[in-house]
Amino acid sequence: MALIKKILSWLVLLIAVGGATALFYSEEAAKPGHLRETHEQSATCKTCHQPWKGVSDSACRQCHFFDNVSQLRPGIRFHEAEHLCLECHTEHRGRKGQISDMDHTLLNPDLICSQCHFDPHSGLFGPDCRECHGITTWNIEGFQHPSKERRQCQRCHKAPQSHQAAGFKKRIMQMHEKVFPGEDAIIIKDCWRCHITHDWRHLLMVHEAGT
Ligand code: HEC
Ligand code: HEC
Ligand code: HEC
Ligand code: HEC
Ligand code: HEC
Ligand code: HEC
Ligand code: HEC
Incomplete structure (x- = not known):
C-alpha cells in the first residue's frame, strides 16, 4: 500500500512539473x-x-x-x-x-503619511494622520459632519489663499448686495455665511445673472 501511494504521489508530481514546463515553453x-x-x-x-x-x-x-x-x-x-x-x-x-x-505595512515606519498624501485639513489636525485614519480608507466610520447651524467651520477648515487677497470680501459683497444688505462686518472666518457643508464650490449666494 505504502509503495503504491509513493508511486502515485511521484506520478502526480511528475505530471505537475511536466505541465508547468510545457506551459513555460509554449x-x-x-x-x-x-x-x-x-x-x-x-x-x-x-x-x-x-x-x-x-x-x-x-x-x-x-x-x-x-x-x-x-x-x-x-x-x-x-x-x-x-x-x-x-x-x-x-x-x-x-x-x-x-x-x-501600495502595501503600507512594508514601508519604512519612519515615513510620515503626509510625505505621500495631501493633507486636506491644511495642517489643522496636526501631522499625525494615524491618530484618526487607518491605511485602507480615509473614511472614518461614524463620522458625521456637523450641521451648518453649528457655525464653527473654522475649527476644522482653513480658507484658501484666494480668500486672503485684498478686496476679496468687498468684491463678493458688492457682487451680492442683495445677500449681504448693508453688511460690512462679514469676516472670512465665518465660512457659513457663504458656504454650505457638502461642496465648497456650491455657494449660498444666488447668482443674479439668470435669476
Ligand atoms: C516585466 C516582467 C514580466 C514579463 C516581461 C513577463 N512576466 Fe509573466 N509574470 C510577471 C509577474 C510579476 C508575475 C506574477 C508572479 C508572482 O506573483 O510571483 C507573472 C506571472 C506569470 C504567470 C503566472 C504563473 C506564475 O509564475 O506566477 C505566467 C504563466 C506568466 N507570467 C507567463 C509569462 C509569459 C508567457 C510572458 C511573455 C509573454 C511573461 N510572463 C512576461 C512578470 C513578467
Ligand atoms: C511598498 C510597496 C512597493 C514596493 C516594495 C515597491 N514598489 Fe514600486 N511602486 C509602488 C507604488 C504604489 C507605485 C506607484 C506610485 C505612484 O505612481 O505614485 C510604484 C511605482 C513604481 C515605478 C514607476 C515609477 C515612476 O516613475 O512612475 C517603478 C518603475 C517601480 N515602482 C518599480 C519597483 C521596483 C523595481 C521595486 C523593487 C526594487 C519596487 N517598485 C518596490 C509600490 C511599491
Ligand atoms: C527589460 C527591462 C525591464 C524589466 C526587466 C522590468 N521593467 Fe518595468 N519598465 C521598463 C520600462 C522601459 C518602463 C517604462 C519607462 C519607465 O517607467 O522607466 C517600465 C515601467 C515600469 C513601471 C511603471 C508603470 C508604467 O508602465 O509606466 C513599473 C511599476 C514597473 N516597470 C515595474 C517593474 C517590475 C515590478 C518589474 C519586475 C517584475 C519590472 N518592472 C521589470 C523596463 C523593465
Ligand atoms: C511612500 C508613500 C506613502 C506613505 C508614506 C503613506 N502612503 Fe498611503 N498610499 C500611498 C499610495 C501610493 C497609495 C495608493 C494610491 C492612492 O490611493 O493614493 C496609498 C493609499 C492610501 C489609502 C487608501 C486611499 C484610498 O482611497 O483607497 C489610505 C487610507 C492611506 N494610504 C493612508 C495612509 C496613512 C494613514 C499613512 C501614514 C501611516 C500613509 N498612507 C503613508 C502612499 C503612501
Ligand atoms: C483629528 C482627526 C484627524 C486627523 C489627525 C486627520 N484627519 Fe483626515 N479626516 C478626518 C475626518 C473626521 C475626515 C472625514 C472622514 C469621513 O468623511 O468619513 C477626514 C477625511 C480625510 C480625507 C478624505 C477627504 C475627502 O474630502 O474625502 C483625507 C484624504 C484625509 N482625511 C487625509 C488626512 C491626512 C493626510 C492627515 C494627516 C496629515 C489627516 N487626514 C489627519 C479626521 C482627521
Ligand atoms: C468638527 C470639524 C468640522 C467642522 C466644525 C466643520 N467641518 Fe466641514 N469637514 C470636516 C471634515 C473632517 C471634512 C472632510 C475632509 C475635508 O474634505 O476637509 C469636511 C468636509 C467639508 C466640505 C467638503 C465636502 C466635500 O467633499 O467637498 C465642506 C464644503 C465643508 N466641510 C464645509 C463646512 C462648513 C461650511 C462648516 C461650518 C458650517 C464646516 N464644514 C464645519 C470637518 C468639519
Ligand atoms: C464672503 C463669502 C465667503 C466666505 C466668508 C468664505 N468663502 Fe470660501 N469661497 C467664496 C467664493 C465666492 C468662492 C469661489 C471663488 C474662489 O474660489 O475664490 C469660494 C471658494 C472656496 C473654496 C474653493 C473651492 C474650489 O474648489 O476651488 C474653498 C475650499 C473655500 N472657499 C473655503 C472656505 C473656508 C474654509 C471658509 C471659512 C474659513 C470660507 N471659504 C469663507 C466665498 C466665501
Missing part, C-alpha cells in the same frame, strides 16, 4: 494576461521569468534603479529602501492595467 498557452505596454515593448518573457525560479525581485532591478533619490519624484522616493518589488507590483493586468498596489 508562451501563448501560458500567457495569463497582457503585459503592460511599457513592458511589452521593453522585455521578453525570459527577462522576467527565469526557468525553475519564476519571477524574482532581481529581475526588476535589471532595469529599474532608485539610487539617485534626488532625481525621483517625491511620490516614489520611498523606493530607495525597497527591495521586495513583487509585494507591491505584479504584471499581466492588461496593456493599461494597474501593476502597482
